[in-house]
Amino acid sequence: MPELPEVEVTARELARRFAGNRVCALRIFHRGFRLPVSAALPAAVLGQPVEAVGRRGKYLLWQFPNGVLLSHLGMSGAWRIHEPGSAPPRRPHDHVEIECGDAMARLNDPRRFGLVLWHPRVEGDVAAHPLLATLGIEPFDPRFDADWLVNHTRNQRSAIKSVLLAGRVVVGVGNIYASETLFEAGIHPATPAGRISRRRYALLADAVRRVLAQAIAAGGSTLRDFSGADGAPGHYTNAARVYGRAGEPCPCCGTPIRRIVQTQRATYFCPTCQKS
Numbered sequence: 270m271p272e273l274p275e276v277e278v279t280a281r282e283l284a285r286r287f288a289g290n291r292v293c294a295l296r297i298f299h300r301g302f303r304l305p306v307s308a309a310l311p312a313a314v315l316g317q318p319v320e321a322v323g324r325r326g327k328y329l330l331w332q333f334p335n336g337v338l339l340s341h342l343g344m345s346g347a348w349r350i351h352e353p354g355s356a357p358p359r360r361p362h363d364h365v366e367i368e369c370g371d372a373m374a375r376l377n378d379p380r381r382f383g384l385v386l387w388h389p390r391v392e393g394d395v396a397a398h399p400l401l402a403t404l405g406i407e408p409f410d411p412r413f414d415a416d417w418l419v420n421h422t423r424n425q426r427s428a429i430k431s432v433l434l435a436g437r438v439v440v441g442v443g444n445i446y447a448s449e450t451l452f453e454a455g456i457h458p459a460t461p462a463g464r465i466s467r468r469r470y471a472l473l474a475d476a477v478r479r480v481l482a483q484a485i486a487a488g489g490s491t492l493r494d495f496s497g498a499d500g501a502p503g504h505y506t507n508a509a510r511v512y513g514r515a516g517e518p519c520p521c522c523g524t525p526i527r528r529i530v531q532t533q534r535a536t537y538f539c540p541t542c543q544k545s
C-alpha cells in the first residue's frame with residue numbers, strides 16, 4: 270500500500286513535471302473508484318494551468334485556479350509519467366490520464382480503492398473537505414512535538430501502535446513506519462498511548478520525522494508493487510530495522526525481533542529495547 274513517503278515522492282515528481290503547464294487533455298477510462306470520478310472533471314480542468322501539486326496525508330492535491338483535483342492511491346495506485354509523443358500503450362488498469370505540454374501522467378490502480386475527485390474553488394478551502402478535515406497533523410508541521418502527542422493521547426487506553434496507525438493524531442505513520450518509529454523511540458508497541466511520558470513522546474516525535482524523511486529521501490518503500498511516479502522503485506524497506514525481520518537479531522542488542530498482530534496488522538519490535 271502506498272504510504273506517505275511514496276505519496277510525497279509522487280507529489281514532488283508531478284509538481285516538477287506539471288506545475289506551470291496547462292492541461293491539454295484529461296481522459297477517464299474507468300469511473301469506478303472508491304467514489305465515482307465526476308463526469309464534470311475533464312471540462313473543469315481543460316485549459317487550466319496546474320499551479321502546484323502537493324500532498325495532505327496520503328491525498329495528492331493538484332491545485333488549479335478554479336479548484337483542486339484530489340487523488341488517492343488507495344491500496345494499489347500509482348501515477349506514472351511519460352512523454353506524450355512516446356508514451357507506451359495504455360496498460361490494463363490505467364484508468365485516468367492527464368496531459369500537459371510535454372508530460373503525461375497515468376493513474377494505474379488495479380484494485381480501484383483510490384480516488385479521483387474534483388473540489389471546485391467555490392465550495393471553499395479544500396482543507397475543510399470531509400476527507401481531509403479529520404486527518405491528524407502533518408509530521409513535518411512544527412506544532413507536531415511531544416506536547417502535541419501528550420495532549421492528543423490523554424486518557425487513551427489504546428495501544429500506541431494502533432493510535433499511530435489510525436492517523437487522527439498524526440498522519441503518515443503507516444504500518445511499516447509505526448514499527449520502525451516505535452523501535453527508534455524504545456517504546457513497546459502495546460503501551461497504552463495515554464501512559465507514555467512527555468520525554469518518551471519527544472523521542473517518538475523525532476523518530477517519526479527522521480524515519481519518514483529517510484523514507485522520502487530513499488524514494489518510498491518497495492513493499493508490494495509501489496514505484497515512484499517516474500517508474501523507479503523505492504528503496505526504504507531494505508533499510509527497515511525491525512519491520513519484516515521476525516526472528517532476526519535486533520540491530521541494537523541481538524535479541525530476536527518479535528512479530529505480533531495488533532488491530533489485524535503485523536507489528537515488529539524488540540522485546541528487550543522497547544519498554545512499556
Ligand SMILES: [Zn+2]
Nearest residue numbers: 519522539542
Ligand atoms: Zn534490542
